[in-house]
Amino acid sequence: MIEELRIADLGVIGAARVELGPGLTVLTGETGAGKTMVLTALNLLLGGKADPATVRTGSTGASVDGRVLLAPDHPAVVRALDAGGELDDDGSLVLARTVGAGTDGGSGRSRAFVGGRSVPQAVLAELAEQLVTVHGQADQARLRSAAHQRAALDEFAGPAHQETLERYRDAWTRRARVRGELDELVARAQDRAREAELLRLGLAEVERVDPQPGEDVDLAAESQRLAHVEDLRVAAAGAHTALAAEPDEVGGATNATALVEHARRALEGAGAHDAVLGALAGRVAEAGYLLADVAAELSAYVDDLQADPRRLEVVHQRRAELATLTRSYGPDVAAVLAWAQDAGDRLLALDGRDQRIDELRVERGELDAQVHALADEIAATRREAAERLAAAVEAELGGLAMPGARVEIVVERLAEPGPSGGDDVEMLLVPHAGAPARPLAKGASGGELSRVMLALEVSLATAPGARALRPGTFVFDEVDAGVGGRAAVEVGRRLAELATDAQVIVVTHLAQVAAFAHRHLVVTKSHADGSDLVTASDVRAVEGEDRVRELARMLSGQDDSAAARTHAAELLAQSGVGR
Structure with a gap:
């Protein structure tokens, strides 16, 4: 779990401390208030690309620190210790990232730290795979790709399926190597x-x-x-x-x-x-x-x-x-005798190539059989998992105000197995009863795709064995884009349910979603010296009437609207989270 973030001189943020916690945390605020910079800071902390342009104007560099609470045997802790980092006295792991501005004498370089030890940026990226799953609007676009859909299905199929995939990829890689060597030897047989x-x-x-x-x-x-x-x-x-x-x-x-x-x-x-x-x-x-x-x-x-x-x-x-x-x-008898020795060795090697061709043909045959056998096993597991995943997503969509919607997952065999198996995987969406099934890549609107992605994510997170495979923190950046009304309420409800077993952090502009949060953070901007600036006091947790006012602002744009405040109070009451 990510306990807190400390951000300095990043974008509009001069200095801020973002306290996170278990359950569902939402970040809200006016457009341009700095919510995006909070996610940018988190991305830096997770090994993302550093851009000197994000450093606050007039500063020589930006910095981000994060404190993560993990079990002592967590894979991220093990990796951090291997990299030379140390845990704090309370057992937490501190991650840090600095970015130079690249102007006024700054280098523009980025540095990464794990547990107080300077490490390559790639180490943070490795830790991120164990710590956080991030979803944004770009991930919705990736959901349209066949490769992403196949990867989601493979993840849902479980650990045993993943092990079979690893064995398949190893066999496929070895077969590709053998085929390449064999083709080269055969092509050059006349020259030899x-x-x-x-x-x-x-x-x-x-x-x-x-x-x-x-x-x-x-x-x-x-x-x-x-x-x-x-x-x-x-x-x-x-x-x-x-x-x-x-x-x-x-x-x-x-x-x-x-x-x-x-x-x-x-x-x-x-x-x-x-x-x-x-x-x-x-x-x-x-x-x-x-x-x-x-x-x-x-x-x-x-x-x-x-x-x-x-x-x-x-x-x-x-x-x-x-x-x-x-x-x-050769110029003399000694050189002639040396040539004869080398020629004899070379002739033995050339004659041995024919034997090598025979050996490679046998090995290729064995690997062909292994690849096809594993591809058959993977295809059978995928078809079985496709039925279960489609049913799980359909159940989730029903709870996300898409009754009658269903997802079909089609698994079709390829003529020749590829590096990811012998199948094409395609997800089709039937948005309502009577509608034709159309590929997600073509037939889903932005709001539908948002809910499908959330339904898919929840299905993956709650699948058998998922806890051992998936990080314990989920970050959603405006996953509710294109969603409103009752659908937004159901999105908030499902995020809250997902947060019962995981830490969920959501950047949202919808009051219906924010009402379900266990912790509500508001990002605002001060106006000092004629410039916009987020200070240490401008990222704050809101409760009680302050939270009602923020929800009312999100609903109507006015925090003093009586009607909006009444509606906000109703949302909080309906969410069951309380104030």
């Missing part, structure tokens, strides 16, 4: 087949050539060696002669190995007298060993080096084979 064939041809060519890691590098080196074998032989033999040939082989000159050996002996002889020369002798000895090793390897190299034209031809042919691969699949 062409890609797979090219990969197979490429892999077959690589397999035929069978390149080995590093083979292209080794063959390039071997090709260089075989193509320049005589130059290599001359170079190696000349180096060997210089290092280790006998003196007569080098024209009597001493070879490098012999000269180094001579140097070593000279140093070793003197090294006994000087450690420096001894160390140098060791290093010269190491050089001698190295020269001897190199000379031996050169000798073996020369012995093994042979001209082999046939081998050179084989090398050239192999390099040509490898070149065909590197032209197509």
